[in-house]
Amino acid sequence: MSYLCLTDEDAARVRAAQPSEGELVGAAWQLAALADPTRLRVALVLATSGELCVGDTATLLDLPLKLVSHHVRALAERGLATKERDGKLIRYRLTEDAQRLLEAAFGRAIPAHVDLHARSSSVQ
Numbered sequence: 001m002s003y004l005c006l007t008d009e010d011a012a013r014v015r016a017a018q019p020s021e022g023e024l025v026g027a028a029w030q031l032a033a034l035a036d037p038t039r040l041r042v043a044l045v046l047a048t049s050g051e052l053c054v055g056d057t058a059t060l061l062d063l064p065l066k067l068v069s070h071h072v073r074a075l076a077e078r079g080l081a082t083k084e085r086d087g088k089l090i091r092y093r094l095t096e097d098a099q100r101l102l103e104a105a106f107g108r109a110i111p112a113h114v115d116l117h118a119r120s121s122s123v124q
Contacts, residue, residue: 033078051093
């Protein structure tokens with residue numbers, strides 16, 4: 001091949017450094033999950049809370065329960081959230097990969113795991 005700015009050796013090194021087709025497809029699939037603004041909001045609430053059930057997530061975001069349920073399932077299907085059954089409730093938590101994607105998207109750290117059990121001194 002004839003490159004304008006690269007030698008053949010440099011071009012070979014650049015090509016060798018590229019992810020495989022499978023890695024590209026997997027990354028695009030995960031990134032697409034965060035391309036929806038509502039799903040992004042759901043992911044951010046999960047990131048800052050540490051773990052939430054769908055009902056609390058819906059209430060925090062002032063969104064319909066079915067909509068939030070759809071979005072947390074989509075995050076889980078793409079490996080961006082995990083779920084754990086707690087009796088009748090299912091609690092969702094973002095994965096570390098999802099946390100890193102959010103931080104990359106916003107260009108800053110996302111406050112993680114707000115202490116949900118902290119009580120102010122005025123609460124008795």
